[in-house]
Amino acid sequence: MTRTSLTVGYVPGATPAKWARTWAQRHPEVPLELRAVAAADAAADVRDGAVDIAILRPPADTSGLAVIPLYEETTVAVVPTDHVLSAADEITAADLADEPTLLPEDDVVGWRDAPGVLLEHRPETTLAAIELVAAGLGVLMVPQSLARLYHRKDLTYRAIADAPTCPVALAFPKGEQSELVEEFIGIVRGRKASSSRGQTESAPKRTAREKTLAKQAARAAAGKVARRPGRGRR
Known part of the structure; x- marks a missing residue:
């Protein structure tokens, strides 16, 4: 290499x-x-x-x-910890139908016909949208890894069961x-x-019969050694 x-x-x-x-x-x-x-x-x-x-x-x-x-990746909804949706372990798109929704300029979910009432203001970044969620302005839908990356104590997230994956x-x-x-x-x-490429292939694995024959040969050899007279004995 x-x-x-x-x-x-x-x-x-x-x-x-x-x-x-x-x-x-x-x-x-x-x-x-x-x-x-x-x-x-x-x-x-x-x-x-x-x-x-x-x-x-x-x-x-x-x-x-x-x-x-x-x-x-699972798509999740990021909400304040005291939001009504935080009471459920998992939500659906129908649960978001009437929620004000933030769509940042760098959105990566790309969910066509996403639920919610889209807010006119589009934050420039997902991180900026997180700040607006914390301020109580709306819900944000992101891949779960981004919800974890931008985690805050005053926010939580819930998986959306019927959302497209990322x-x-x-x-x-x-x-x-x-x-x-x-x-x-x-x-x-x-x-x-x-x-890895460029490495020689390892030796092929032995079959069960080959393993059995090898064990039998080893036992036979061990028996011959045990029966051989010791040196110096009269």
């Missing part, structure tokens, strides 16, 4: 630290930089080469990108990839170090 470096972008709420730790254990000679990127800019950062690969929420336009789905994916430029990008993809997918 060429000893250069790898830059991994990640959007708010994504948690690449565990993969970075695995990388450091396997390739301590190859620096890996984690770079926070705005959700709206993540795809462009990959296309422009600002990052080699990114963990993002797939945009509508994925031209020029290869995208590997990772997981789906996908998270790996994105990198289409075409032939460097060994470093391929290696990071393998780590994210759970590939073990022994099965």
